[in-house]
Amino acid sequence: MGGLGAVLALVDSGSPLRGPFTLFFLLAMPAGAIAAALRGLDPFGRTVAAVAGAVVVDMLVAQGMLAVHRxxxxxxxxxxxxxxxxxxxxxxxxxxxxxxxxRRTD
Structure with missing residues (x-):
């Protein structure tokens, strides 16, 4: 669903599903990457940290793009x-x- 949202946004589709699917992609992609990096946490803590990290990544990208007027x-x-x-x-x-x-130490 997230990949479909990214594709719909990249091809500038007029589909009404473009917005929700793209939003899902923008939250799920960084959250999944951050969750993979936080393998040692318990599931609830990892989910909360991953979603918070995804929001931070999205906001930093938006802030950076606005700061350079791009x-x-x-x-x-x-x-x-x-x-x-x-x-x-x-x-x-x-x-x-x-x-x-x-493997080298064994």
Whole structure:
């Protein structure tokens, strides 16, 4: 559903589902990335922290775009996606690095 919202916004569709699906994407994508990074917390705490982090990411992207006078819907979606993918890549690298160091010490 989130991916569909991003696609609808990127192709500038006139669908009435564009708004809710895009909002879901803008909250779910960073929340999922942050939740993956907070693997050690209990489920409720991880959910609360991930949703709060997603709101922070969205607000920082919006504030940064407004500060440099480059506001656009497409730019915001691309920026939030890039930040979320970067967080996910950092989590994957950290996990892979942890596995290799454990194998070397065994």
């Amino acid at each position: 506001w656009s819907v497409l730019g915001g979606i691309v920026a939030v996606t890039a930040i979320s993918v970067l967080i996910l890549l950092l989590v994957v690298v950290r996990r892979l690095r942890g596995r290799t160091s454990r």
